Amino acid sequence: MMFRNRKNAQRQNTARNEGELHALTDMAEGEKGVIVKALGGFGLVRRLADMGLTPGVEVKLLRKGSFGGPVEIEVRGVTLALGRGVASRVLVKPVKDEPHD
Amino acid sequence: MTKQLRVALAGNANVGKSAIFNQLTGLNQVVGNWPGKTVERAEGTLHFKGYTIRVIDLPGIYSLSTFSIEEIVSRDYIAVEKPDIIVNVVDASALERNLYFTLQLLELEAPIVMALNQVDFAAKKGIRINTEKLSEILGIPVVPTVAITGSGINELLTTVIEVASGERKLKPLKVRFGAEVEKIVQELQRIVERTLPQLCEVYPARWIATKLLERDSDVAGKLKNYEGGAEVLEYAEKLAAELEKLHGEPSPVILASERYSIASKMAKEVTVVEAPPRISLEQKLDAITTHKILGYPILVGVVLVMFSLIFIGGSLFSGFLESLFSGTTLYIEGVLAFLPQAARSLITNGVFGGVVAGVTIALPYIVPFYIILALLEDSGYLPRAAFLMDNLMHKIGLHGKAFIPLVLGYGCSVPACIGCRIMETQRERLLAAFVVTLVPCAARTVVILGLVGRFVGLHAALALYVFDLILIFILGRIAFKVLPGEPVGLIMEMPPYKRPSLKSVLTKTWSRTKDFVYIAFPIIVAGSLTITALNLTGFINYITAGAKPLISGWLGLPVEAGIPLIFGVLRKELALILLSQLIPLESLSAIQMIVFALVIMIYIPCIATIAALIREFGWRKALAITFTDITLALLLGGIAYRFLLLFMPLS
Numbered sequence: 001m002m003f004r005n006r007k008n009a010q011r012q013n014t015a016r017n018e019g020e021l022h023a024l025t026d027m028a029e030g031e032k033g034v035i036v037k038a039l040g041g042f043g044l045v046r047r048l049a050d051m052g053l054t055p056g057v058e059v060k061l062l063r064k065g066s067f068g069g070p071v072e073i074e075v076r077g078v079t080l081a082l083g084r085g086v087a088s089r090v091l092v093k094p095v096k097d098e099p100h101d
Numbered sequence: 102m103t104k105q106l107r108v109a110l111a112g113n114a115n116v117g118k119s120a121i122f123n124q125l126t127g128l129n130q131v132v133g134n135w136p137g138k139t140v141e142r143a144e145g146t147l148h149f150k151g152y153t154i155r156v157i158d159l160p161g162i163y164s165l166s167t168f169s170i171e172e173i174v175s176r177d178y179i180a181v182e183k184p185d186i187i188v189n190v191v192d193a194s195a196l197e198r199n200l201y202f203t204l205q206l207l208e209l210e211a212p213i214v215m216a217l218n219q220v221d222f223a224a225k226k227g228i229r230i231n232t233e234k235l236s237e238i239l240g241i242p243v244v245p246t247v248a249i250t251g252s253g254i255n256e257l258l259t260t261v262i263e264v265a266s267g268e269r270k271l272k273p274l275k276v277r278f279g280a281e282v283e284k285i286v287q288e289l290q291r292i293v294e295r296t297l298p299q300l301c302e303v304y305p306a307r308w309i310a311t312k313l314l315e316r317d318s319d320v321a322g323k324l325k326n327y328e329g330g331a332e333v334l335e336y337a338e339k340l341a342a343e344l345e346k347l348h349g350e351p352s353p354v355i356l357a358s359e360r361y362s363i364a365s366k367m368a369k370e371v372t373v374v375e376a377p378p379r380i381s382l383e384q385k386l387d388a389i390t391t392h393k394i395l396g397y398p399i400l401v402g403v404v405l406v407m408f409s410l411i412f413i414g415g416s417l418f419s420g421f422l423e424s425l426f427s428g429t430t431l432y433i434e435g436v437l438a439f440l441p442q443a444a445r446s447l448i449t450n451g452v453f454g455g456v457v458a459g460v461t462i463a464l465p466y467i468v469p470f471y472i473i474l475a476l477l478e479d480s481g482y483l484p485r486a487a488f489l490m491d492n493l494m495h496k497i498g499l500h501g502k503a504f505i506p507l508v509l510g511y512g513c514s515v516p517a518c519i520g521c522r523i524m525e526t527q528r529e530r531l532l533a534a535f536v537v538t539l540v541p542c543a544a545r546t547v548v549i550l551g552l553v554g555r556f557v558g559l560h561a562a563l564a565l566y567v568f569d570l571i572l573i574f575i576l577g578r579i580a581f582k583v584l585p586g587e588p589v590g591l592i593m594e595m596p597p598y599k600r601p602s603l604k605s606v607l608t609k610t611w612s613r614t615k616d617f618v619y620i621a622f623p624i625i626v627a628g629s630l631t632i633t634a635l636n637l638t639g640f641i642n643y644i645t646a647g648a649k650p651l652i653s654g655w656l657g658l659p660v661e662a663g664i665p666l667i668f669g670v671l672r673k674e675l676a677l678i679l680l681s682q683l684i685p686l687e688s689l690s691a692i693q694m695i696v697f698a699l700v701i702m703i704y705i706p707c708i709a710t711i712a713a714l715i716r717e718f719g720w721r722k723a724l725a726i727t728f729t730d731i732t733l734a735l736l737l738g739g740i741a742y743r744f745l746l747l748f749m750p751l752s
Contacts, residue, residue: 042316042351043168047592049357050164052198055350056358066393069492070501070591076197076365079387081488083500083591 024082024090025071027061033092034058040089052076053090106154106265107182111175111206112190113199114161115481115596117218119143120248121190122158123608125258132612139522139530139717140174143612149258152265157184163198163594165205166353167319169525179211180304185265187211188257193223193230193245194597196372200364201357203239208276210305214264215243216257221250222599227376235371240272249602278359281347285340286310292336296329313337314344315353383598390485391595400489403482404508411469411512415543418465426457443637447630455629458672459622466543467617468610470512475609479601484593491591497574498581499524500591503533510540514706515621516613517542518713528586531718535726536577538706538714541569544673545702551677553698557691565698572703576733620716621709628671628708641667651735656700657742658693659684669701670708676701692745696738704734 027033035057038045052075053059062079063072071087073080082090112118122130126145135142143158159178160171167173179187189206191199206213217232236243242260246253263269277283289310294301300309300323312320314337324330341352348355390399433453437445477483483505491501506520514537521533541549554562581588635641645652645663652663661683669676680686680697689697705711705727714723 037350038354041587042353044590045351046166046315046353046357047168049354049361050166050168050201051592051594052201052361054354054358054361057361063388063391064393065391065488065491067492070488072391072488072595076195076361078195078198079595079597081484081491081501081591081593081595083491083495085495086590086592 020093021091022094024059024061024073024087024092025064025084027092027094029061029063032058032060032095034095035090036093037091038089039091040086044086044089048086048090051080052078053080058095059092103148103151103153106152106186106262107157107184108154108186108188108261109157109159109178109184110188110190111159111179111202112161113163113192113195113202113594115594116161116190116192116195116199117248118161118190119158119609120602120605121188121216121218121246121254121257122156123605124248124251124254125154125156128608128611130612132616134716135174138170138174140170141522150262152262154258154261163202164357165202165209166315167317170527173319176209179206179209180308183211185212186261187213188216188261189213190216190218190248193217193220194226194228196228196230197361197364197368200367201360204276204360204364207239207273208305208308208311210273210308212264212271213239213241213273214257214260215239215241216248216253217243217245218248220245220253221247222597225381227374229373229375231371231373235367238274238367238370240274242269242271249605276360276363278356279362282344282355282359285344286314289313289337289340292333296333297324297327300324300327310337311356314341315356316341386598387485387595390482391488396485396489400486403477403486407473407477407508408511410473411466412543412546414469415466418469419461422461422465423457426461430454430457446637447633451630451633452626454633455626455671456622458629458675459618459625464614464618467513467516468614470509471516471610471613472606474509474516475606475613476601478609479599479605481596481598484595487591487593488595495588497532497536497577498584498588499529499533499536499577500589502591502593503529503536506533506537507540510537510542511546512543514538514540514542514710515617515713518710518717519616521717525589526586528584529589531722532577532580532584534714534717535580535729536573538710538726538730539569539573539576539703541566541702542673542706544707547674548677548701549698551674552680552686552694556686556689557694561691561695562698565695565702568699569702572737620712624708624712625671632668632671655735655739655742656696657739657746658697659689662693662697666697666700666704670705673701673707692742692749695745696742699741700734700738702734703737704731706730 021036022033035053035055037055038048038053057075060074061071062074065071068084070081070083073082110118110122122143122145126147129147130143130145132141132143134140140160145156147154147156159175162169162172162175165172165176187206189203191203203213203215217230220230223230232243232245242264244253244257244260246257260269264271278286286307290307293309294306297309309320313334321334324334344352344355390396430449430453434445434449437448487501487504490504494501494503502523505523506517509517509520517537517540518534521530521537524530524533549562549565553565635644641664644667645660648663649660652658653660662680664683665676665679668679711723711727714726
């Protein structure tokens with residue numbers, strides 16, 4: 001168990017180092033990523049930070065709405081809906097995970 | 102003599118704060134506005150162990166910055182009015198995000214007691230929180246509660262009194278950031294203390310320093326009134342820039358990250374995850390109701406069921422009340438027989454008629470409407486609906502949340518206008534309210550179905566609704582382009598589904614109905630009185646004579662139709678009743694019926710809605726919306742008349 005966790009952690013680290021930046025909207029459903037930066041106006045960036053989307057935090061994309069609708073994400077144990085426009089400005093580094101996760 | 106206490110409830114949205122408020126105050130509450138602000142202020146009193154406790158329910162917010170009016174109202178109340186105790190309501194199942202807010206309360210150096218709410222729900226998710234440890238770290242009492250059942254409420258009150266009486270001392274945690282940020286905060290704090298001693302009597306110096314570093318426009322504005330304020334501001338700007346260069350992020354993000362890292366560490370320290378989270382019924386329900394395809398038929402189903410219940414329940418209830426009142430009206434006329442005819446008519450038709458209109462028409466639809474709304478709210482469905490509709494709402498410059506007041510509008514425009522408060526900015530609220538006034542409410546539906554649906558056919562009535570939707574879309578887009586300001590994107594919490602509690606639903610319904618009666622009834626009665634007076638003095642004939650070119654010339658309606666159109670301002674369905682009293686409805690041509698219903702559908706919702714608009718947006722904007730709606734209705738009515746003539750010869 002210990003061993004597997006460490007291996008998992010290592011794998012995550014390499015992914016963090018090598019992975020390239022994606023917009024939140026480019027992630028697949030069920031994929032995880034680490035927030036790198038939010039682009040956009042002062043107000044939007046601050047609002048996102050207040051809702052827990054600060055650089056370095058891990059998010060999981062739960063669902064994408066149809067017809068260019070919002071995305072549903074999990075961050076800090078809370079589910080948030082972000083409009084496509086907002087989500088497309090949040091840049092993440094994908095985190096490779098155990099396949100069964 | 103009883104001792105007085107002032108307690109404010111503060112916390113995130115969706116944590117059960119209002120449930121705690123309801124448990125504390127019961128029906129003993131007054132809902133109004135914060136002075137000069139369109140932010141709901143709920144206040145109630147209770148008596149406990151010889152204390153009279155005034156409880157103020159602050160708006161549910163995620164931060165104490167300046168994103169919304171709610172945030173500013175809350176922090177000013179806490180800092181300036183200095184309530185005896187702040188009860189910080191915290192969702193045990195989302196501790197990290199909630200502690201982020203708690204830290205900001207601690208930064209304001211407020212006396213805090215924490216209500217760790219929804220511990221039952223957290224336990225179901227396999228999350229157990231060590232309250233003793235949390236209390237120790239924060240240096241404040243932490244009381245576990247389940248607001249829906251009332252569990253822990255007595256302990257909460259006892260703790261509040263112990264702290265307020267000094268029996269129990271707080272040793273609140275001093276929030277300290279990481280070394281780099283901390284150094285800069287402290288440097289600025291010293292300067293603030295030295296230069297602005299007066300401001301520091303209201304707000305803690307460290308808090309002012311932090312907010313200045315975050316480029317908080319509200320605090321910066323306060324500084325300008327003090328000597329040396331400009332210099333402090335300049336220096337703060339320099340420090341903020343330094344910090345940003347160091348971290349490569351905007352300063353508010355740096356400070357938010359600092360707070361979140363403290364909150365995250367704290368949450369980890371006190372949380373025991375007992376069972377691995379597995380997919381629960383709530384999650385399945387969430388997956389289905391926000392499903393790419395399935396979500397939409399479910400949404401349509403929910404809306405249809407909602408309106409069938411409102412209309413069926415409403416018409417039964419309304420009919421019953423009307424038969425009850427018709428007897429009473431005759432009785433009152435009998436009692437007042439000694440008065441001259443005019444005075445009698447003023448009282449029975451004017452005053453009493455207005456009250457009857459409100460009770461028999463508005464209430465039967467409003468009450469079931471509020472019950473269903475509270476059910477949808479408490480269960481957590483509304484955010485799902487907003488999620489599904491976000492994209493469409495963006496086309497008219499609004500985001501998904503606007504769907505909620507829009508749907509409310511099909512019931513009644515008054516709560517729908519007030520419901521626009523869920524939008525974040527004043528611009529969004531105004532835009533949503535304008536769109537809402539164009540949505541045919543229950544009363545307008547009565548006219549559309551009762552006239553066009555009945556005599557011309559359902560397809561024509563349906564066409565009117567479709568036309569209205571297109572109109573809403575076009576006008577929404579125009580208003581969106583015309584109104585200055587940037588559209589705000591959707592950032593919304595999706596709270597987990599919960600079983601609604603009967604008590605909470607009934608309490609909400611009661612306080613909203615009360616609010617509706619306060620806004621609508623005086624206006625309905627005053628309006629009814631005015632029109633009766635106009636009628637009695639014969640003045641109304643001048644108005645209809647003056648309106649003749651408009652009514653028959655432009656709209657192609659019989660002259661008599663002018664009177665119901667004017668009376669329709671009071672209550673739209675009255676227009677149909679009046680019209681039928683003046684001329685047999687069958688004598689109207691299909692075109693006239695459609696034009697009449699169209700004008701009714703678009704021109705000012707009703708006098709109670711105007712009152713609600715005034716309350717929410719002030720006189721000027723309310724009049725602007727009213728004027729736009731009337732002009733539009735007359736314009737489109739005339740065009741429709743000429744357009745329809747091309748296709749349907751006048752019978």
